Amino acid sequence: MGKLVVSLDGVVIKDVQITKDKTTLGRRPYNDIVIDNLAVSGEHAVLQMVGADVFIEDLNSTNGTYINGKAIKKQLLANNDIVEIGKYKIKFLLEDSGDYEKTMILKPGSGAPSGFGLPSNFGSLPSASAAAPATIRVLTGAAAGREVSLTKVVTTVGKPGVQVASITKRPSGYVFAHVEGAARPNVNGVPLTSESVALKSGDVIELAGTQMQFVQG
Numbered sequence: 001m002g003k004l005v006v007s008l009d010g011v012v013i014k015d016v017q018i019t020k021d022k023t024t025l026g027r028r029p030y031n032d033i034v035i036d037n038l039a040v041s042g043e044h045a046v047l048q049m050v051g052a053d054v055f056i057e058d059l060n061s062t063n064g065t066y067i068n069g070k071a072i073k074k075q076l077l078a079n080n081d082i083v084e085i086g087k088y089k090i091k092f093l094l095e096d097s098g099d100y101e102k103t104m105i106l107k108p109g110s111g112a113p114s115g116f117g118l119p120s121n122f123g124s125l126p127s128a129s130a131a132a133p134a135t136i137r138v139l140t141g142a143a144a145g146r147e148v149s150l151t152k153v154v155t156t157v158g159k160p161g162v163q164v165a166s167i168t169k170r171p172s173g174y175v176f177a178h179v180e181g182a183a184r185p186n187v188n189g190v191p192l193t194s195e196s197v198a199l200k201s202g203d204v205i206e207l208a209g210t211q212m213q214f215v216q217g
Helices: none
Strands: 002-008 011-018 022-026 045-050 053-058 065-067 070-072 074-076 082-085 088-094 134-138 147-149 154-159 163-170 173-180 196-198 204-207 210-216
Touching (some): 053 065, 074 173, 154 173, 173 210
Antiparallel strands (some): 002 088, 022 045, 045 053, 053 074, 065 070, 065 082, 082 088, 134 147, 154 163, 163 173, 173 196, 204 210
8 A cells, every 4th residue: 555664864764564454653662653752642643544545643642743844633645745743754655656646635715605625626627528437516505516527546525624535536436435524424315434435326425514426427
């Protein structure tokens, strides 16, 4: 899936393959990745695999967890991201980065109600075609009727800090997963209870107050 390269002052200390569903990081010896430094909390952060995606979550650490210089609570890791914990830098590398495109994040837009995030060019994106077998169609709100092709490996939708989910393209189909937020998104009116669920054409997703339909084929 991926690996972490831990370095201090430019010197690589360890190289860790991510093989478990959950990988803990901290100063205490029972962590999967132990960094024995006072700037690192006993239980500092956890990495979680959801399918082929890897998320990192700060566990209310004293000094915080940063990705590319920005403090985070929970975030999807992208190839070459630099996680900073104290003076340590941890580089995230995908083993086969050529198959992964940059994640398209639907950020909050001023025009959409309920705080639902859509990119400014959402309406101009191409519709589904033979090369793009699946789309998301917005059913409610100011962006109702607009579609976006799911051509990326991972598409993240929702409102950061409130409710965020991801749609991941797999060889077998598309997988919907909860990323962030106390309330879980609904699929066909039913709250998502597992970490992820396979999507079927026609499924209706409700997220951050907005309804969307997954259309494939």
